[in-house]
Amino acid sequence: EVQLLESGGGLVQPGGSLRLSCAASGLIFNNFAMSWVRQAPGKGLEWVSAISGSAGSTYYADSVKGRFTISRDNSKNMLYLQMNSLRAEDTAVYYCVRKGITTATGDYWGQGTLVTVSS
Amino acid sequence: DIQMTQSPSTLSASVGDRVTITCRASQSISSWLAWYQQKPGKAPNLLIYKASTLESGVPSRFSGSGSGTEFTLTISSLQPDDFATYYCQQYNSYSLTFGGGTKVEI
Numbered sequence: 001e002v003q004l005l006e007s008g009g010g011l012v013q014p015g016g017s018l019r020l021s022c023a024a025s026g027l028i029f030n031n032f033a034m035s036w037v038r039q040a041p042g043k044g045l046e047w048v049s050a051i052s053g054s055a056g057s058t059y060y061a062d063s064v065k066g067r068f069t070i071s072r073d074n075s076k077n078m079l080y081l082q083m084n085s086l087r088a089e090d091t092a093v094y095y096c097v098r099k100g101i102t103t104a105t106g107d108y109w110g111q112g113t114l115v116t117v118s119s
Numbered sequence: 120d121i122q123m124t125q126s127p128s129t130l131s132a133s134v135g136d137r138v139t140i141t142c143r144a145s146q147s148i149s150s151w152l153a154w155y156q157q158k159p160g161k162a163p164n165l166l167i168y169k170a171s172t173l174e175s176g177v178p179s180r181f182s183g184s185g186s187g188t189e190f191t192l193t194i195s196s197l198q199p200d201d202f203a204t205y206y207c208q209q210y211n212s213y214s215l216t217f218g219g220g221t222k223v224e225i
Contacts, residue, residue: 035215045155045163045206047215059213062120095162103174105153105210109162 002026002108004096009113016086016117022079022096022110030054030074033099035106036081038092038115048094049081064090086117121145121209125218132223138194140221142207147187151211154183154192157220158203166205167192197223 008020020036035050049070050059058070069082079096093112100107122145132138142152150170155163165174167183170190180195194201202225207218 037215044220045157045208045217047217050213050215061214100168103153103165103168103172104151105165105168105208105215106155106163107165107168107174109164112162 002098004098004108004110006094006096006110006113009094009115011116011118012086013119014087014117017082017084018086018115020081020083020094020096020113020115024077024079024096024098027098027108029072029077031101034072034079035097035099036070036079037095037097037106037109038090039095039112040089040092043092046092050099051079083115086115088117091115091117120214121148121212121216123207123209123216123218125205125207125221127221128219129222129224131225132197133225134197134199136197138197138201138223140192140205140207140223142185142190142192142218144188144190144209144211148209148211150186151209152183152185152190153208153210154181155206155208156201156203157206163206194223 003025005023036048051070067085071080095112096110097106098108124143152170154167157163171183204220204222
């Protein structure tokens, strides 16, 4: 069974940095594009970033472009999100999401990791 | 970016009711639309993709329709487990966008 397990969330001061990780299992990891999607407390869903299976292509929402970097290590079945220059509005639960081959959209989601940006 | 507008934002219904949620895209997205269900404290769960294809394991009381800019999610007979928040999402472009959500409550 496919499992996605995020880690790395926590409390960070404005302007600080954090790296999120997502450990994937139960799938041939490099066959799948992956995304990060976030949800601020009590709010809706916001796509953050995506990366192709080979890591050759990366995409970012305008709200994080230049501050966040998505990457993956296919030898370790790991997805990452490096977040720099964090702002209060980045406070959210961050989900790791697999893009399905048949569905062409997010079919498996992790349980999420909470990032809180506050002084 | 493509904007997605869902209505209503909140829907009050009873068990057994037929429920319809609407999603509009700011430009044509063909059939590249998905619907998700989310319960409090949980990750979203994919219900429907490509506007009308039911994801494996999803009950047949859920159905989706539409193309271009107008889409609907219908629950034919609302069950207690269906009280949740529903989101549409377009994936016509690499920049994915979600609707604002529809909370289905008792």
